[in-house]
Amino acid sequence: MSAVEKAFHGLRHMIGTGRLGPGERIPPEGELCEELGVSRGSLREAVRMLAALGVIEPRHGSGTYVSQLRPQDVIGSLSLTLELLPLSGLLEVYEIRRVLEAHVAAQAAARSTPETVDTLFSLIEDMEATTDPAKASELDHRFHAEIARVGGNPTLATLLAVFRARSRKYQVFTLPEGPELRRKSDDDHRVLATAIADHDPVAAAGAAQAHVAQTERWLRAFMPPVEETGDAD
Amino acid sequence: MSAVEKAFHGLRHMIGTGRLGPGERIPPEGELCEELGVSRGSLREAVRMLAALGVIEPRHGSGTYVSQLRPQDVIGSLSLTLELLPLSGLLEVYEIRRVLEAHVAAQAAARSTPETVDTLFSLIEDMEATTDPAKASELDHRFHAEIARVGGNPTLATLLAVFRARSRKYQVFTLPEGPELRRKSDDDHRVLATAIADHDPVAAAGAAQAHVAQTERWLRAFMPPVEETGDAD
């Protein structure tokens, strides 16, 4: 086993067996090097690997800390790489997203409160009022995120947020057909929000599924290149 | 921006913009250091991060290559970390798994062939015949993997395989209640396989969902500690 692997598995083992718990600070580099029998360089490479995977978090000058080890911590690491996938692979992701969006919509319909419904319709009105594609995309994200939040499963909400972030890179609303797509999307949102307000899980699931499927068809039809954005980072 | 971040984003950008395509070999460390303006150590840390995320693959003595960038390549990276999650977080993952297993079961029911059905029932018979918990767990995995394969979405199949691998660490079949659980599980499998053989997606989805929910209840009830296994690696 290589030195980096030795350090990687050693660290993972310490966390997996509970010797290092969530939020805890791990020993300084020097001690770990001695204990694991590798040089500082190799240890640091292993630390970076676990950091990329959302398991630990180095803080300059302070130390390196184990994350909270919630599912969303490790699932969030996918957002670093999902945007590298070619469109062909993305369509498989869409099938997953369609199923899960339908599920959270149904859950949200069963659990929604008047406050939730107000928030959703408020977001819809803002969405319909704006002409800026970037702002519309942002509001669209918040609309679906709110539904996922009400769905009650933070892990699932995070997973869907990662999927949506990848989709947004394609900026379908900036196409020539954008305004028409926007209008149809807004209609979908009203149907979905209404179903949630009515506590109708079946209707909500159907509306969510249809909405995602529609987006998927647009992507498949237009296949626009991914936009160069400087956001995040 | 730190040196490692600069190298990480630089490399990711090269891949994202297509300058480095799937399967291609990236320039040697020396060239990349000069181009990105960082030292070899920092570059290597960035390379390890992308490698942990399934985006690139260093080969000692040969070079570092971009992966195929299929969704399963990056989703597979979750298997390195999902087993670190505490049981509390795992239950949220189960809700996702339940929904997705139901979906692939329905898809499999719609698309199954006689060969598929033969394979499934053959696996069931092997499962019922063995008394070794480890082998039963292995066959259980292959049974569900076959259904996911027939479902037709490799990305989804990979995601479910990762979830299942995490669950298997708990080794519910080795509990005192193991034999009884095994029997119930076998019954579930027969119901599911029969629904798939009958091309009945609704029945298949229901059976899959019930099966996962059952497993979830067992875990919730017994909460056994995670087993120390030396497999993989």
Added chain:
DNA sequence: ACAGTGAAAGTCATCAGATGACTTTCCGGG
């Protein structure tokens, strides 16, 4: 002409040492 062999080049893997940057702690002065 061909197959096998071995050297050489190319590349990643690892280690060691030194320096810088940042955070936290703690002590002394006001």
Added chain:
DNA sequence: CCCGGAAAGTCATCTGATGACTTTCACTGT
């Protein structure tokens, strides 16, 4: 009691050197 600054602790980065592994290619013997 508050506050400022020094000091210790820790991660971040660079440089240089050596080792290990793979690939390529020229050479040799048949």
